[in-house]
Amino acid sequence: MLNHADFRSPQTRPVFPESADDTHPRCREMAEAMRELFSVGGGVRSKDLIGAGFTWAEIAEFSDAAAKLAYDASVRHLTSRPDLLADIIEKARAPLPNRPPLPRDTKESQALLVAWGTYCTARAALVLDPWSGQRERCLSLLSLYLNRLPIFPANRETVMYAVEQTLPQVAQ
Structure with a gap:
């Protein structure tokens, strides 16, 4: 009688590092910079991001995602429970x-x-x-x-x- 364990492949399943919450580290840095810039000056301009050390290419690639991350990190979402x-x-x-x-x-x-x-x-x-x-x-x-x-x-x-x-x- 054959054992099913003998037919297992030595290869493991591939791991996909790209998940829904996997964000580029530079995007996270930009989000934090946006939060700081906004708290100091009340707004974030491209010129401010350049001054913070980001390139035009990074701004073009990450600005939308970084703005969303900055907003999500800055806004406290409250849900009230029903009254007992x-x-x-x-x-x-x-x-x-x-x-x-x-x-x-x-x-x-x-x-x-x-x-x-x-x-x-x-x-x-x-x-x-x-x-x-x-x-x-x-x-x-x-x-x-x-x-x-x-x-x-x-x-x-x-x-x-x-x-x-x-x-x-x-x-x-």
């Missing part, structure tokens, strides 16, 4: 118009932002002039906002209860 129940409670207790609670699967829309802004305004008015009607208005507006969010009714009640405990107690 604790985040929603915290944001509702200390509302800021530019920080609405947005749980998972919530699309930020104009109507949603207006509803949040209305709650924030009512909450600020309650802090300035606490009276029972304004307190009820705050709770009603928060309830309207929470009804627009894709969260469970039990979570809505949890948020409402937590916020109600922090509102000023006013006599009827």
Whole structure:
């Protein structure tokens, strides 16, 4: 019986050094020079790159790729995570118009932002002039906002209860 190991080739697979992220070292140097030049002067000109030691041929070959590398290295890309129940409670207790609670699967829309802004305004008015009607208005507006969010009714009640405990107690 023949063994399959006897038929293996002594040759190994070729290694291809050109991969998608394999960038020429001179291109990386140009990107770093572009970042430095931009931070000092607010812009990058060909004359500046020549002064930094790059040739016209290198500028023609690498400038576009180096500019993209410099941009990617300079810009910090942030992605915000969806708000958890604790985040929603915290944001509702200390509302800021530019920080609405947005749980998972919530699309930020104009109507949603207006509803949040209305709650924030009512909450600020309650802090300035606490009276029972304004307190009820705050709770009603928060309830309207929470009804627009894709969260469970039990979570809505949890948020409402937590916020109600922090509102000023006013006599009827």
